[in-house]
Amino acid sequence: MIGLVKRFERFLIQVLMIMMAIVLFLATVDLGWTIYKDISQPLSLILSVDQLLELFGLFMLVIIGIELLETIVKTYLTQGLPHYEVVLSVAIIAIARKVIILDIKEISSLSLVGIASIILALTVGYYFMKKAEDGRGKSKELSGNTYIGA
Numbered sequence: 001m002i003g004l005v006k007r008f009e010r011f012l013i014q015v016l017m018i019m020m021a022i023v024l025f026l027a028t029v030d031l032g033w034t035i036y037k038d039i040s041q042p043l044s045l046i047l048s049v050d051q052l053l054e055l056f057g058l059f060m061l062v063i064i065g066i067e068l069l070e071t072i073v074k075t076y077l078t079q080g081l082p083h084y085e086v087v088l089s090v091a092i093i094a095i096a097r098k099v100i101i102l103d104i105k106e107i108s109s110l111s112l113v114g115i116a117s118i119i120l121a122l123t124v125g126y127y128f129m130k131k132a133e134d135g136r137g138k139s140k141e142l143s144g145n146t147y148i149g150a
Contacts, residue, residue, distance in 0.1 A: 009076075012106050013076045016072055017069065017072050017073065020065065020068060020069045020072065021069065024062065024063060024066060024069060026061050027058070027061060027065055028062055030058065031055070031058040031059065031062060031095045034054065034055060034058060035055065038051050038055070053100075053103070054101075054104055056100050056101055057097065057100070057101040060093075060096070060097035060100055060101070061097065063091065063093065063097075064093050064097060067089070067090050067093050068090060069097055071086045071087075071090055074086060079081050084129060085126075085129060085133075088122060088125055088126045088129065089126070091122055092123065092126065093117055095115070095122065098115070099115065099119070102115075103140075110122060
């Protein structure tokens, strides 16, 4: 029964990967179309700040999608990475996207403090996760080597 559930889970993950690839393709086409529309207008070499923010937002959206696809592959198919590492790295990329497209003129200072707190919490968590991971790797190396003193 467990084997059947594992095969079903693997099938669903493969379906999710295909759907994510389709979404990424469509997002990339949308990005290309937006760039084409912005450049084909009169005075095409001069993009407004709003157009640049929209383009950067779309670029970051595609990058986050790629990270999510890679997350599905690494975490659920290869089982190579712990789930929390992947979740933290995607969250850091997502909040970075939000910061890049943020219009500082229209956001309250309390919201900026909240975003800064989220960034700080994610990066500190990622740092400690990596530090703990490195510690486990070194302890495995040390336990594998036997030292015979003279």
